Amino acid sequence: MIALVGAVHRNRELIWALALKELKVRYKRSFLGFLWALLNPLLMMVILTVVFSNVIRMSIPKYAVFLISALLPWTFFAQTLSYSVESVVGNGDLLKKVRVEKTVFPLAALVSNVINFSFSLLPLLFILLVLRFPLHWTWVYLPIMMLPLIMFTLGCGFFFAAMNVFFRDVAHILQILLSAWFYLCPIVYSLDFLPPRYLLLFQLNPMLYILNGFRFSIYYGKLPSVGSILISFGIGLITLILGHAYFRSRQDSFIFYV
Amino acid sequence: MSVRIQFEDVVQRYLLIRERPDSLREAFTKMFRHAGSTELEALRGVSFQIGDGEVVGIIGRNGSGKSTLLKIIAGVIKPTRGRLEINGTVAALIELGAGFHPDLTGRENIVLNGLLLGMSRKQILTRENDIIAFSGLEDFIDSPIKQYSSGMYMRLAFALAVEVDPEILLIDEILAVGDAEFQEKCDIRMREFRQRGKTIVFVSHSLEAVRRICTRLLLVDHGKILADGPPDEVLASYENLIHQPAQKEPAIAPA
Numbered sequence: 001m002i003a004l005v006g007a008v009h010r011n012r013e014l015i016w017a018l019a020l021k022e023l024k025v026r027y028k029r030s031f032l033g034f035l036w037a038l039l040n041p042l043l044m045m046v047i048l049t050v051v052f053s054n055v056i057r058m059s060i061p062k063y064a065v066f067l068i069s070a071l072l073p074w075t076f077f078a079q080t081l082s083y084s085v086e087s088v089v090g091n092g093d094l095l096k097k098v099r100v101e102k103t104v105f106p107l108a109a110l111v112s113n114v115i116n117f118s119f120s121l122l123p124l125l126f127i128l129l130v131l132r133f134p135l136h137w138t139w140v141y142l143p144i145m146m147l148p149l150i151m152f153t154l155g156c157g158f159f160f161a162a163m164n165v166f167f168r169d170v171a172h173i174l175q176i177l178l179s180a181w182f183y184l185c186p187i188v189y190s191l192d193f194l195p196p197r198y199l200l201l202f203q204l205n206p207m208l209y210i211l212n213g214f215r216f217s218i219y220y221g222k223l224p225s226v227g228s229i230l231i232s233f234g235i236g237l238i239t240l241i242l243g244h245a246y247f248r249s250r251q252d253s254f255i256f257y258v
Numbered sequence: 259m260s261v262r263i264q265f266e267d268v269v270q271r272y273l274l275i276r277e278r279p280d281s282l283r284e285a286f287t288k289m290f291r292h293a294g295s296t297e298l299e300a301l302r303g304v305s306f307q308i309g310d311g312e313v314v315g316i317i318g319r320n321g322s323g324k325s326t327l328l329k330i331i332a333g334v335i336k337p338t339r340g341r342l343e344i345n346g347t348v349a350a351l352i353e354l355g356a357g358f359h360p361d362l363t364g365r366e367n368i369v370l371n372g373l374l375l376g377m378s379r380k381q382i383l384t385r386e387n388d389i390i391a392f393s394g395l396e397d398f399i400d401s402p403i404k405q406y407s408s409g410m411y412m413r414l415a416f417a418l419a420v421e422v423d424p425e426i427l428l429i430d431e432i433l434a435v436g437d438a439e440f441q442e443k444c445d446i447r448m449r450e451f452r453q454r455g456k457t458i459v460f461v462s463h464s465l466e467a468v469r470r471i472c473t474r475l476l477l478v479d480h481g482k483i484l485a486d487g488p489p490d491e492v493l494a495s496y497e498n499l500i501h502q503p504a505q506k507e508p509a510i511a512p513a
Contacts, residue, residue: 014373021370025361097356098374099333099348169282255335256273 004244007103014100022083023115030071037116041068041075042123052188060190062219065133068124069218070187070211076117077207078178083109084157085164085171092258102251103244107159112149124218134203136221145213151236152210155243160243162247165257185211206235261345262426263308263331268340270481272325275383300326301337302481303500313448313458315472317491317496323481324461327429329504333457346425346457351376351415360404364414365487369404369417375422385421392443411475420447426457445471465493468498 008015027033045068053063060066087105088095095102128135164170185207194202202208209224209232217223223229285421288486300323308314315332316324329335330342337468358367358373368389374380390399394412395406403411419427427448432444432488462468468475475492477499485495 017370017373017379021359021362021366026500028361031347033508051295086299094357094374096334098350101375167282252336 001243007101011101013102014103015107015111018104019111020062021221022108022112038123041072041120045071048188062133064127065131066219069215072120072124073149073211073214074187076119080110080113080153081115081156081160081174081251085131085160085174088161088165088254089258095255095258102254106161110154110157138217138223141217148232148236151240153241158243160251166256206245261307261309264343266305266338266341267303268304268342271338272300290475300481304483306483308457310455310457312450313471313473315475316461316478317468317475318478322478325430328364328430328461334427347349348426349419349422349424351419358403361402362368363401364399364403368418371418377422389417390454416444419460423480428459430461452496
């Protein structure tokens, strides 16, 4: 953990530059450029809203806000992981030629997606405005909710990025895993809809607590229980420590496999 | 003279690519077949010292272990065994602009690569103009570098590496690109470098370039150092090596 903080501090300028490069390259040569960071979640939400409030007819008031409050952090998680998993392999050429701390690559993937995420809060505000949904005071807690989300995402990112160096199947498995995981999380539905006997099973899902934090402060205008907040922090911290430890234990052999 | 680079009995083994599992399926099949993997011993016990102000050329045939040596000095790979000491900052030109991204402009690449080579943002920005001037690419610096010719690419990479001003500069076979004028610029810069007590390690197949620039040569063959000394002597033993019939020494040993 101390090693990670040290690496971030030593390489902060490099991580920032790599993250900006990532964004620049991602949006270069597209007509709308950076607007895609805003449009993407907006369109995604429109699709899911149409499907789940009109076709499947979920009886949740202001479903769009309900949905997007958990969809945004989920999209951040899924997108960061998709970038992280390829981050070491994708920079293989670089690793072979320049001495650079390998942890910077998953970190840069994280930072570029945090920037993206911050921009995607704009369409959320736009929707609140259009739907005349109140802007709850609990929004001020969003930065605190971000912490466990970031720790959990980064921990998974380290783990999958390292695994993918040795087994390229991991990137494919991850995509399947993410789409299954999406439906296991109460994003398009609420936990109340579940038959009580499954509840315990769903409570094993670590993302549940993290996403709940977002939904509570944006949609319900309440704070999640102290227990739930503590669990999210605990999960985030443990995942980060384990993921980073795994990454570090394998990083010296990356060079032979990229 | 203080020691910049010290190798003591350094051994480097590689797993050969065809034997290592690249996917889960291969890993599983291997688990059941108990197939032994083969290893390549790129360096087998190499020892030497390089001090301040030396310009050391590493020569040898293809696959002799030259680039492996350079990569170990650069810190890109950790040797399998042996003791290794590097004192001072290292800038490696192992391949032309390794971290260059084709979609970024020359200027953006200078910043990104400067950071990769270990400079701080501030240092880069103060030296940016010198780098651009040395590369002679003033007119192209704000265009994406995928539009550069390979010569322009190389000039930018070299300009950047010398401006990093490392204690140890590693160069792998790049001075062959670039026109005569730029080559001369590089030669001057490298001489200056040496006079300031810095160390250059240089891998090349161009014996002419090696003779021109180096103060000392290491001849590497089959992962061992065959000769170490003044350029003329070592070049003579290299000639002998090339002209004697190749020995059939297996480089690949089963693990």
